Amino acid sequence: MSIVCAIPTVPLILGIVALSQIRKNGEKGRGLAIAAIVIHGMTIAFYAVAIVLGLSGAFDEGPRPQRDTQGQVTAPGSSKVEDIRKGDCFNTDDDLAKTQRGDGTQARLSVRTVPCDQPHEGEAYAVFTLDDGVFPGAEKVVRISEEKCGGTALTGYVGDAAKLPKNLEVFYYYPQASSWIQGDRTVTCFLGSSGGTSTGSARGGS
Template sequence: MSIPPPSGPQPSQDPREPQGPYPAPRPQGAYPPAQFPYGGHPGLAPYGLYGPYGPRPPAAVNGVAIAALVFGVLCFLPAVGLVLGLVASRQIKRRGERGRGMAVAGSALSSLGLALWVVSLATGFAADVWEDVKEGTRGNGVLALRKGDCFDSPGGLEGWTAEADRVPCAREHDGEVFAVVSVPDGSYPGDDTLTDTADERCYGLRDGYVMDRWALPATVDVYYLVPSRESWDFGDREITCVLGNQDAQATLTGSLRRDATTLDSHQVTYLEAARVLNDALDKAPAAEFVEDDLPGHKEWAARMATALAEQTRMLRENQWPADAERPVRDLTAELDEAEGEWAKAAAAGDADTYYEHYDRGWDLVDPDGSVTARKALGLATTPPAYDEETERDPDSGGMRV
């Protein structure tokens, strides 16, 4: 038997038509034409933004890639930019993020910057840039100070400073540069090493700037400016040696320079001869008493005799001005006698014999004996004064305060 269909509209038996309780289809042309945003076409998801669940947001841009591009464009720390670019490329591939172009560009620019750094170091270009920096700061920076410059510093000669205003040496000033020392290239040696180097080199160069020790006030001491870690990284390899007041907050007035630029040829010759003996005097043995180190004292006496022979040779070879000829000749005769006594002290077989000749030799090199010759040559005539008077101990042959 047949079951009659239910009352009401009957579903179509055509399998091509949708089944179920749907509204009846409209006639053809009743729907508005399909709209595809962004200029898409049927069957295409525009710009890949459509998935199985409808529209989705674009992939995030990799932050490391952005950083790599920044480092590459600015060309500082190029090695960092190169590493960031490589890391970003791996992250982008693994996470499906955007920014591959920025990562590649950052790596390329950083590689170029790294190559330029290597070339600049190999060719000395960095050193030239450092010289340009110093020239740019000339007039108000410690980096541009040169031998003979007098300057003021905001904090005097204490602590760290990057400022130094050059001033005429005739007026009050904090310090006077007497030498600039270059130190070897390489990694930063540290503050202690630089200070030790400065202490040794600066004191050794002081007599070259102030040839006449008698003209150097007892209140003057040696200071130095050394590279900081930051300035070292930019190519600073100089130690600046400075003369200043022992009281770092006090000032100096007038230049202390006494060398060939400020003295005449006769004065220079006399002071060069005197330096030969001064150098020998500075090498006295560490042992205070002769009995404690007779061989050491004899060796020193031999150096003294050699220095005196060289000094008298230099004094005799020069043609002195008429006013200075006789005073220098008399001084040379005393130094000849002193040479003989120091030579006998060097040959002494016991301490008593050493003392006998040492005492005579010491009296003959007494500074007061050169005052007349110095006055005739226009040099300082007052022996150096110290805070504590130094005198010879006749019982030991040494020096005591």
């Protein structure tokens, strides 16, 4: 039970209760009770570390994307969100409809960067760095992101925004309170579709 029990702390509690009863009644099994406490304590610590690493994206790391001398992606690879460059195309497991909400939704920390001639869900058209300091709050970060991702940032990349396919919308990744503490200050503006993928680049209205 200490190793495989699906309910956290139950074997730990049972081991402590057993020790208490053994002390009172002089029964045998003290070694087994201590073993149960130690083993389950180690099991909880293992799962806690695994969860933290999973949330931090440590298990998402893979080969980095390959780039040519101009910085264009020539072979797919795993990229951290803050490493996405202007012009990069990528796929993500995120629900894109949630990336614009100011409710603290945490985006994944990595994406699958691919050449733009391959099917992709997002294409970064601008990347900005916010000022250092205390986290200004989700609402202010969202407001700044909306301002920076609109206007000339978009038209300077795609040309006439009115000519973009109707399925493409403006999205952005922005720092959360948790990632801000770790030094994340990056706002990544990108075009994407929450309903599927596209092929080819939107740069210059192509």
